[in-house]
């Protein structure tokens with residue numbers, strides 16, 4: 001037993017080293033070069049060769065928060081000590097609006113006295129920026145380790161009132177994993193807010209605030225959040241209100257996993273939007289919290305990528321056909337590698353409808369006993385209401401007691417095809433955006449936009465089930481991580497935020513292909529040869 005356990009991590013490590021060093025003499029064993037799944041970009045465009053980009057550089061840095069409002073033609077940007085309202089058609093134009101919002105000198109001093117970093121932490125980093133109602137945005141900043149929130153009137157782009165306490169809503173640390181949503185006047189966030197507190201998924205308002213449970217079963221263990229999404233499962237549903245919020249994160253694993261060298265697991269968790277907490281049990285706690293493991297592995301290499309870095313949810317025509325695209329990496333920070341895994345929403349849902357885990361003798365095992373009714377973790381729908389259960393506060397104690405001790409699902413969420421969509425070594429992707437593009441052949445192509453930790457953007461397209469990286473683009477002269485990314489299908493642009501600025505990149509740059517051959521063989525679904533030059537298909541009404 002002991003021997004097997006110690007050999008496996010070694011084997012994995014050896015495989016990884018072979019993979020990543022690309023030592024050609026090693027490729028003979030145990031796999032041939034044909035098994036080299038690494039995808040190589042077809043073209044490389046350096047910073048100087050970039051065409052058609054617009055840049056925005058304000059007086060601040062760390063442009064980490066973006067909010068795109070296509071209809072109004074606005075891109076709202078949250079930086080360090082400043083907010084901007086940019087014009088989506090060209091973010092470089094001078095008519096841009098801004099708000100300066102710095103931490104006061106007094107607050108900065110207190111931050112420094114706490115021993116915080118004067119280069120990064122003792123500033124007001126904008127971390128939350130979303131639409132509140134028709135006329136206002138809601139914004140939160142770290143405010144030199146004393147978070148504050150405020151309302152901004154979009155007309156005139158100015159603060160409309162005083163500041164609100166942000167301590168429970170926004171992390172203190174500008175680099176801490178954080179995600180949040182503002183829906184119908186309700187604020188949901190997930191982070192490890194304070195330096196010493198446990199990570200938590202919260203509904204901050206309206207009253208009562210809801211949280212995750214810490215005892216006897218801790219629902220989250222050192223969770224590092226990367227994203228969240230509302231899926232309106234009640235649309236066209238026969239059972240009424242069933243909307244849920246999904247959170248994506250990596251945490252320390254509680255259950256035993258097959259790979260002893262790994263200590264972390266990627267997760268998806270969900271709560272019901274209409275949760276109001278329990279009456280006595282789970283008072284002011286979620287009654288619907290459930291989580292499941294997300295698996296992303298390269299079977300050929302026996303490689304399990306367990307760190308989730310970003311998640312993009314592509315919503316289909318209906319919620320049921322939504323697809324989750326995750327970017328995964330390795331736990332070992334000094335080894336660069338990335339994988340993209342794709343999950344069908346129906347598979348995610350099936351896991352949440354499956355068996356639960358239970359802690360028995362300090363080990364997590366599948367629970368095979370009786371499950372109380374209504375099923376723990378399900379939202380209050382018309383079905384419940386017909387049984388006299390009008391809200392989560394009417395749930396029987398047996399259901400709440402069960403929910404409290406069974407936050408983890410027994411089955412894992414596997415990616416479509418049980419494998420990665422794409423694997424890339426020597427590169428750390430940190431952000432992903434996905435777009436569907438109709439091409440001349442009548443097919444709808446999936447295009448991935450992948451941002452790296454050193455300022456590159458990769459554009460990849462799926463052709464016959466295989467991913468091709470059409471091009472890699474260097475977005476910034478100085479290497480820096482891509483911190484935020486949004487896609488506008490109206491402007492046909494990608495907006496990318498980083499330490500030094502925001503860049504607007506066209507979805508495609510067909511004029512870069514100068515011959516018919518290149519234009520066609522680039523497999524770029526955006527481009528077509530018009531007889532003379534390579535052009536954007538979308539720009540031609542006559543195809």
Ligand SMILES: *[C@@H]1O[C@H](CO)[C@@H](O)[C@H](O)[C@H]1NC(C)=O
Pocket residue numbers: 072073074087088089090093
């Ligand atoms: C953005 O710029 C375009 C072109 O200059 C202009 O027509 C449009 O009104 C501007 N949008 C906003 C929201 O200012």
Ligand SMILES: *[C@@H]1O[C@H](CO)[C@@H](O)[C@H](O)[C@H]1NC(C)=O
Pocket residue numbers: 052053054090091092093094
């Ligand atoms: C965007 O605006 C800037 C400044 O007005 C201008 O130099 C640039 O050419 C514009 N970009 C495009 C693509 O029109």
Ligand SMILES: *[C@@H]1O[C@H](CO)[C@@H](O)[C@H](O)[C@H]1NC(C)=O
Pocket residue numbers: 118119
């Ligand atoms: C930050 O602290 C370092 C070392 O204490 C000091 O040299 C530097 O001038 C400080 N920088 C700022 C911006 O206060």
Ligand SMILES: *[C@@H]1O[C@H](CO)[C@@H](O)[C@H](O)[C@H]1NC(C)=O
Pocket residue numbers: 132133134135136151160
């Ligand atoms: C939006 O919210 C703000 C801040 O609470 C409030 O002042 C404003 O009246 C609201 N606007 C509408 C249209 O409800």
Ligand SMILES: *[C@@H]1O[C@H](CO)[C@@H](O)[C@H](O)[C@H]1NC(C)=O
Pocket residue numbers: 153155156157158159160161
């Ligand atoms: C915000 O801007 C609007 C429109 O420019 C102005 O009427 C209002 O007085 C400003 N509000 C504050 C608090 O400065």
Ligand SMILES: *[C@@H]1O[C@H](CO)[C@@H](O)[C@H](O)[C@H]1NC(C)=O
Pocket residue numbers: 235236317318319
């Ligand atoms: C709801 O159902 C109607 C009628 O079947 C359909 O037209 C509509 O697209 C559906 N909406 C969604 C969001 O699925």
Ligand SMILES: *[C@@H]1O[C@H](CO)[C@@H](O)[C@H](O)[C@H]1NC(C)=O
Pocket residue numbers: 388389390394
């Ligand atoms: C639920 O609502 C119905 C109709 O409003 C009411 O008759 C019933 O007493 C409520 N049940 C509980 C448990 O409050």
Ligand SMILES: *[C@@H]1O[C@H](CO)[C@@H](O)[C@H](O)[C@H]1NC(C)=O
Pocket residue numbers: 061062120125174175499500
């Ligand atoms: C902000 O940007 C600077 C470089 O301009 C970088 O050193 C720092 O790590 C960034 N801070 C955060 C929180 O991203």
